[in-house]
Amino acid sequence: LAKTTQPISMDSYEGQEVNITCSHNNIATNDYITWYQQFPSQGPRFIIQGYKTKVTNEVASLFIPADRKSSTLSLPRVSLSDTAVYYCLVDTGGADGLTFGKGTHLIIQP
Amino acid sequence: GAGVSQSPSNKVTEKGKDVELRCDPISGHTALYWYRQRLGQGLEFLIYFQGNSAPDKSGLPSDRFSAERTGESVSTLTIQRTQQEDSAVYLCASSLGGRYNEQFFGPGTRLTVL
Numbered sequence: 001l002a003k004t005t006q007p008i009s010m011d012s013y014e015g016q017e018v019n020i021t022c023s024h025n026n027i028a029t030n031d032y033i034t035w036y037q038q039f040p041s042q043g044p045r046f047i048i049q050g051y052k053t054k055v056t057n058e059v060a061s062l063f064i065p066a067d068r069k070s071s072t073l074s075l076p077r078v079s080l081s082d083t084a085v086y087y088c089l090v091d092t093g094g095a096d097g098l099t100f101g102k103g104t105h106l107i108i109q110p
Numbered sequence: 111g112a113g114v115s116q117s118p119s120n121k122v123t124e125k126g127k128d129v130e131l132r133c134d135p136i137s138g139h140t141a142l143y144w145y146r147q148r149l150g151q152g153l154e155f156l157i158y159f160q161g162n163s164a165p166d167k168s169g170l171p172s173d174r175f176s177a178e179r180t181g182e183s184v185s186t187l188t189i190q191r192t193q194q195e196d197s198a199v200y201l202c203a204s205s206l207g208g209r210y211n212e213q214f215f216g217p218g219t220r221l222t223v224l
Binding site for chain 1: 168201214217
């Protein structure tokens, strides 16, 4: 079962690019990597999902190296509204696969 | 269309009472999930329904917790003989297809057990 590890918190400033890395050493061949964002008093919201190499959408990019044992969520030109908790999820099946860790609390300052 | 809705938004109960939490998924979503989130913690998986298959109950913390889903529509999470440690936000999500698809979350029900 893939357990994910990510930093507890990160700080950055408006206009900067922020990269949050998640380690998932035990990822299996068929597993996808999904990132969610959660604001206070709200349910998480899907950001991006990938399997390998690079995925980009209108809000973020996801970089996955060839060994797939880690992934990096990249948020370009962050704003104050990007302050949130970001979760990396690797669903390998079973209860653990759908358990979100504590996530990374990203704080953006002016 | 409408997103996932949950009711009530807040529930305060006394220790030992039973509570029922409701989730209305997005229409057409075959998969439905329940999670528990304690203050400052991540999401703890509780149960997963997928179509007409038997639900995955492996995350339920005790036999006081149960959930039902009628077809591919509304689901209720029941907690019997509530304890103070049950105080948390209970989140429901649904997805189109199986558990590896994008989950859409509801706003949650904040449960406080006195």
